[in-house]
Amino acid sequence: MSRILNHPIFGKINDRKQVSFQFDGKTYEAYENETIAAALLANDVRKLRVHEDSGTPRGFYCNIGHCMECRVTVNGQSNTRACLTVVQQDMVVESGKLLPNIIRRMVEEQ
Amino acid sequence: MSDVIIIGAGPAGLAGAIACAENGLRVTVVDEFIKPGGRLLGQLHQEPSGDWWNGIKEAERLHQNAMNLSVDIRCGVSVYNLEKCSQNWNVHTSIGTLTAPFVLIATGAAEYPVPVPGWTLPGVMSIGAAQVMTNVHRVQVGKKGIIIGANILAFAILNELQLAGINVERIVLPEKNPNSQKAGEPEEVLKSLLHASHLAPSPLLRFGSKFMKKDWIRKMGINFYPKNGIKINGTPLQLRKAALEVIGKDQVEGVRIADTDANGKVIPGTEKIYEADFVCIAGGLYPLAELAAVTGCPFHYVPELGGHVPSHSETMETPLDGLFVAGNITGIESGKIAMAQGITAGLSIAKHAGKGKNNINNKLQQAVQNIRTVRQNAAIQFNPDIDRGRSKMKQIWEDQHNNNNQTQEKIG
Numbered sequence: 001m002s003r004i005l006n007h008p009i010f011g012k013i014n015d016r017k018q019v020s021f022q023f024d025g026k027t028y029e030a031y032e033n034e035t036i037a038a039a040l041l042a043n044d045v046r047k048l049r050v051h052e053d054s055g056t057p058r059g060f061y062c063n064i065g066h067c068m069e070c071r072v073t074v075n076g077q078s079n080t081r082a083c084l085t086v087v088q089q090d091m092v093v094e095s096g097k098l099l100p101n102i103i104r105r106m107v108e109e110q
Numbered sequence: 111m112s113d114v115i116i117i118g119a120g121p122a123g124l125a126g127a128i129a130c131a132e133n134g135l136r137v138t139v140v141d142e143f144i145k146p147g148g149r150l151l152g153q154l155h156q157e158p159s160g161d162w163w164n165g166i167k168e169a170e171r172l173h174q175n176a177m178n179l180s181v182d183i184r185c186g187v188s189v190y191n192l193e194k195c196s197q198n199w200n201v202h203t204s205i206g207t208l209t210a211p212f213v214l215i216a217t218g219a220a221e222y223p224v225p226v227p228g229w230t231l232p233g234v235m236s237i238g239a240a241q242v243m244t245n246v247h248r249v250q251v252g253k254k255g256i257i258i259g260a261n262i263l264a265f266a267i268l269n270e271l272q273l274a275g276i277n278v279e280r281i282v283l284p285e286k287n288p289n290s291q292k293a294g295e296p297e298e299v300l301k302s303l304l305h306a307s308h309l310a311p312s313p314l315l316r317f318g319s320k321f322m323k324k325d326w327i328r329k330m331g332i333n334f335y336p337k338n339g340i341k342i343n344g345t346p347l348q349l350r351k352a353a354l355e356v357i358g359k360d361q362v363e364g365v366r367i368a369d370t371d372a373n374g375k376v377i378p379g380t381e382k383i384y385e386a387d388f389v390c391i392a393g394g395l396y397p398l399a400e401l402a403a404v405t406g407c408p409f410h411y412v413p414e415l416g417g418h419v420p421s422h423s424e425t426m427e428t429p430l431d432g433l434f435v436a437g438n439i440t441g442i443e444s445g446k447i448a449m450a451q452g453i454t455a456g457l458s459i460a461k462h463a464g465k466g467k468n469n470i471n472n473k474l475q476q477a478v479q480n481i482r483t484v485r486q487n488a489a490i491q492f493n494p495d496i497d498r499g500r501s502k503m504k505q506i507w508e509d510q511h512n513n514n515n516q517t518q519e520k521i522g
Contacts, residue, residue, distance in 0.1 A: 001250040004274050009154060009162055013248055035144060038247035046232035046361045057360050059232025063239030064149075065142045065188075066220045066398070069230075083239075084186065086144050 003042055021091040036082035036093055037063065037070050048072055048082055049096025058096070071096055112138040112182065114212040114459055115201050117189050117401060120148020121445040122437025122452035123216035124172035129456025129477075130214075131179035133465040138210070139176070140187040140203055146173045148218055150445050152241035154270050165445065166245070172449075192405050199432055212432045212459045215401050216452060219416070219438035222393030224259060224284045224293060227355040229391065233362030237392040241267045244274045252388030256365050257281040258353045259392030260299050262492055265342065267392075272343055279386065280339065282351040282367055286374030293393065295374040296349040297332045302494075332372045352376060356389050365389060395442045395492065402439065405430055410506055414499025415441030416492075423507045424478050426455035427462075434459055441499055442492045443485070450481040 005013050017032040023040060030039030037060045040048065046059045048070050060070035063083045070082040073094040082093075114130045116123045119141035127137045141148070147169025155163050176183060184205065191202040192213065201208040221236045228234070233252065235243075237259070240251045255271070255278045257264055264281065271278055286294030293299065332349065339346030352374065355366040369380035395416055402420035403409065407428045409418045419440055426434050436455035437448035454477040460466045461474055485496065493499065 001252060004244065004248040004250060007248070007274055009164065009273065010166070010245070010248075033144070034247065038243060038249045041243065041251070042249045048232070051230070056230060057232050058230060059361070060235060060239060061223075062221065062236045063242045067223075067236075084142055084144065086186075 001041055001044060019087055019089040021087050021089070021093060023093045024095050030087040032087075034087055036072065036074070036085050036087055036091075038083075039087050040082070047095070050098055052096065052099040053101050055098045112136045112208070112210045113463060114138070114214060115140065115199065115208050115210045116214045116216060117141075117192075117201070118148060118216035118218055118437065119143070119146035119173075119183055119185065120216060120218050120437060120448065121150050121168070121172065122218070122439075122448040122455070123148065123214065124169075124176055125449040125452030126214045126216060126434075126436055126456040126459075127176050127181045127183075127452075128172065128179060129453045130459055131176070131181050133457070133460035133463075133470075135212075135460060135463060135465060136182075137176075137179075138182045138184065138208060140184045140189060140201070140208070142188045143185060145169075145185055146176075146183055149238070152238070152245045152267075152270070153445060154245055154273065155266060168445070189401060192401050194405070194430070194432070197432075212434065212463065214426075214434045214436060214452075214455050214459065215399075215420075215439055216435070216437045216448075216455075217398045217401060217439050218448075219395040219442055220398045221391075222396055224391050224393040225289050226258060226284055226353055226391065228358070229356055229389075231356055231358045231362050232360065233358065233387060234356055234389045234391065237264055237267045237390040240276075240388070240390045241270055244271055244276060250274075250276060251390075252362075252386070253277060254279055254386050255388045255390060256353070256384065256386045257390045257392055258284050258365075259293055259394075260303065260347060260349065261293070261392055261394050263394060264390075264392035267390075268342065268345060272345070278345045278390075279384065280351075281342070281345060281347045282353050282365075283349060283370070283374065284391075285352040285354050285368075285376065286370070294352065296335065296370060297372055297374075299349055300332050300335070335372075337369060353389075354381065357383065362387055362389055395438065397439045397441065399439050402428070402433075402435060405433060407433060410503065412441070412499045412502050414493050414495040415503065419503065421507060421510070422503065423511075424454075424481075424504055425458040425474055426451060427458055429510070432462070441496065441503070443496060444488055444492070446484050446488070447481060450477070450484045453477050454481060 028043045047057045061067045065084045071079045074080040113135040114137045116139040130137045150165035150169040153165030188204040198209045199213045284290035339348035352370045364383045364385045368376045408421045434455045436451040457474045461470045
């Protein structure tokens with residue numbers, strides 16, 4: 001999605017410094033002081049993770065830290081909220097992945 | 111060490127911080143978000159005077175005032191527990207434990223989710239999320255959107271999305287079920303919208319109110335409500351259509367929608383898929399009160415205030431020594447009310463801390479009165495019965511306070 005650079009009341013945005021970061025191995029551009037969720041959406045990336053058990057896709061939902069739907073791994077730290085984390089230069093972000101379901105495997109092996 | 115820790119840097123928290131600091135208290139404010147302002151940050155609407163209420167500017171003003179008074183504001187800090195230890199409160203945060211004799215919880219509100227099949231798809235978001243993305247981050251949430259849920263908050267944010275050039279194709283209701291409750295009943299929704307306009311023919315809802323002021327709509331009721339809806343600044347409000355499912359593979363591709371009868375029952379054979387790349391769910395707001403709950407503070411269920419609220423007095427004290435609340439945690443109202451409550455809480459804390467000298471009682475009473483004045487002058491109420499809700503809480507507090515005094519006298 002594109003950015004809203006002109007706004008009838010808020011005015012124009014210009015001269016923002018750009019930083020680059022990685023998401024799942026690919027390099028993206030973000031603006032300085034922008035959250036991971038906003039930067040990725042601006043780059044047309046809505047899917048931030050898959051559900052740990054079902055594998056179904058997830059994106060941000062509440063955008064202000066309440067719902068935990070946008071959890072990603074940031075510089076190795078898992079379960080970090082993309083909507084509250086500001087992008088830093090060379091930050092490495094990984095989407096949330098499918099995890100082994102130990103209980104299900106135990107049931108299946110019985 | 112600080113004298114006061116304030117949780118939440120929104121209108122209530124910042125106003126509270128300023129009032130505390132003006133009375134000589136050392137204040138630390140913590141907030142999870144990347145910058146101070148809370149939900150002021152997204153707000154943008156035209157006042158009855160024609161002036162714009164720009165929440166970002168209000169937030170900047172409060173932030174600057176607080177900074178000038180040397181308030182320590184920490185953003186990006188999460189609070190996960192709160193406990194009393196002898197005379198002090200320990201506030202456990204993502205940057206360690208902070209300690210102070212006084213705590214003000216000003217955590218605001220959260221949005222009621224309305225689960226609709228397919229709502230976990232990327233591209234489905236709360237209406238507030240779209241507001242923040244649009245007005246704070248200035249990133250388009252999509253090219254073609256559908257709002258599910260028709261309430262005051264949805265209209266206010268629809269207006270903001272339209273201002274930013276975001277295309278919202280339609281507003282429909284959630285399918286009537288135990289989750290959606292009254293939000294899925296066209297008659298109830300129309301009634302609540304008309305009720306709101308009756309109390310406040312509001313410029314905040316400039317587009318909505320045009321619709322609501324039409325007398326013929328009141329008279330004909332929901333039975334003759336046009337199937338294709340009535341346009342609100344170009345976006346049809348379709349009270350007789352319900353969202354059955356959000357569809358898409360890796361992200362939102364559309365919404366399966368059906369016509370409904372006046373009670374919200376789906377009319378078979380009317381289902382149709384409408385294309386969309388984003389969906390906003392508007393379920394309304396409730397007080398975000400978990401941190402008050404972990405302290406053991408008693409709660410009361412007051413529907414007019416938005417749900418369960420921590421017990422509190424008009425001067426924003428809770429029954430727990432040193433614990434205060436302000437803003438939407440006490441009931442869902444506007445940011446202006448939150449500020450007025452924040453000032454009251456700050457003065458209340460100053461009084462308990464022995465600051466402010468002789469005129470502190472007067473100031474506190476004026477601040478309480480100011481909350482009422484701001485409420486009376488409000489252009490719109492999230493809940494038209496807010497006064498009744500506030501009276502209920504006041505009565506509960508006074509009853510308990512009097513009982514406690516009597517018990518103490520008996521024991522004494």
